Amino acid sequence: xxxxxxxxxxxxxxxxxxxxxxxxxxxxxxxxxxxxxxxxxxxxxxxxxxxxxxxxxxxxxxxxxxxxxxxxxxxxxxxxxxxxxxxxxxxxxxxxxxxxxxxxxxxxxxxxxxxxxxxxxxxxxxxxxxxxxxxxxxxxxxxxxxxxxxxxxxxxxxxxxxxxxxxxxxxxxxxxxxxxxxxxxxxxxxxxxxxxxxxxxxxxxxxxxxxxxxxxxxxxxxxxxxxxxxxxxxxxxxxxxxxxxxxxxxxxxxxxxxxxxxxxxxxxxxxxxxxxxxxxxxxxxxxxxxxxxxxxxxxxxxxxxxxxxxxxxxxxxxxxxxxxxxxxxxxxxxxxxxxxxxxxxxxxx
Numbered sequence: 001x002x003x004x005x006x007x008x009x010x011x012x013x014x015x016x017x018x019x020x021x022x023x024x025x026x027x028x029x030x031x032x033x034x035x036x037x038x039x040x041x042x043x044x045x046x047x048x049x050x051x052x053x054x055x056x057x058x059x060x061x062x063x064x065x066x067x068x069x070x071x072x073x074x075x076x077x078x079x080x081x082x083x084x085x086x087x088x089x090x091x092x093x094x095x096x097x098x099x100x101x102x103x104x105x106x107x108x109x110x111x112x113x114x115x116x117x118x119x120x121x122x123x124x125x126x127x128x129x130x131x132x133x134x135x136x137x138x139x140x141x142x143x144x145x146x147x148x149x150x151x152x153x154x155x156x157x158x159x160x161x162x163x164x165x166x167x168x169x170x171x172x173x174x175x176x177x178x179x180x181x182x183x184x185x186x187x188x189x190x191x192x193x194x195x196x197x198x199x200x201x202x203x204x205x206x207x208x209x210x211x212x213x214x215x216x217x218x219x220x221x222x223x224x225x226x227x228x229x230x231x232x233x234x235x236x237x238x239x240x241x242x243x244x245x246x247x248x249x250x251x252x253x254x255x256x257x258x259x260x261x262x263x264x265x266x267x268x269x270x271x272x273x274x275x276x277x278x279x280x281x282x283x284x285x286x287x288x289x290x291x292x293x294x295x296x297x298x299x300x301x302x303x304x305x306x307x308x309x310x311x312x313x314x315x316x317x318x319x320x321x322x323x324x325x326x327x328x329x330x331x332x333x334x335x336x337x338x339x340x341x342x343x344x345x346x347x348x349x
């Protein structure tokens with residue numbers, strides 16, 4: 001093992017200084033070929049560890065090290081600089097997750113390989129790629145990651161903790177994050193002030209609705225809504241989020257204040273009439289944007305269909321059901337395009 005280290009050290013040093021003659025290089029490389037076939041695992045491990053920082057090794061030696069067991073091949077895969085893009089793709093195609101992770105953790109990984117990893121590898125490997133600060137990842141690849149792993153909390157956490165992200169990617173993922181990650185996103189990234197403000201407001205809205213969940217009487221909820229209305233904090237997003245999360249009483253009293261309509265009339269319009277235009281008129285009077293109408297109608301229909309009781313039933317499950325209905329019922333609607341759908345879901349979830 002000591003001999004192997006000394007030969008590799010001489011080989012690397014002489015190469016760097018351009019002092020290695022062809023005959024000496026050939027002799028050293030022949031010794032490497034012999035050591036690669038040594039029955040002792042420790043000898044082969046030492047050789048691979050020593051050669052990982054070498055340059056321009058003969059292809060047959062490289063291929064032999066790549067085919068070795070994990071303890072030998074992984075350090076070499078991760079650190080040997082002269083592996084080509086084709087070499088890296090072949091390693092990825094072997095579908096060995098440990099080798100794939102070694103590729104994903106390489107220094108200065110090119111964009112082409114980053115995209116190949118996202119296309120071919122499982123989430124564990126993509127997570128290593130995202131955490132690799134030196135990996136080059138283009139915007140299109142980030143978009144693919146978000147599309148494939150939109151609900152993967154680990155991937156989103158790794159994205160947030162990455163030192164640089166395109167603004168478009170920050171905007172797409174911002175509203176789907178936990179409150180902790182939203183705060184981290186604002187602190188870590190130089191995001192536009194309007195987006196940062198939007199995120200902060202969203203956190204406040206969700207906190208307010210959590211408070212509303214604790215109230216049981218109409219009087220308590222009306223007082224909360226009145227306070228928000230007086231402070232100019234009763235926003236359309238908050239109101240639509242409330243109905244989509246099953247907070248029916250909050251939604252009703254919010255419409256009372258914003259549309260200046262008595263509570264009895266609001267309830268009659270929402271549940272005792274089949275005329276959609278009356279609901280639409282009520283929402284317009286409350287200054288709810290038209291893009292949010294489908295979410296309201298979907299939530300009201302779910303409430304009617306399952307006889308939802310906001311004091312007994314699971315609100316989280318209700319919210320998921322509303323999202324599911326929006327996706328299945330409205331995705332091909334003329335009223336909503338794909339961006340509208342994503343916007344609605346960001347406001348509900």
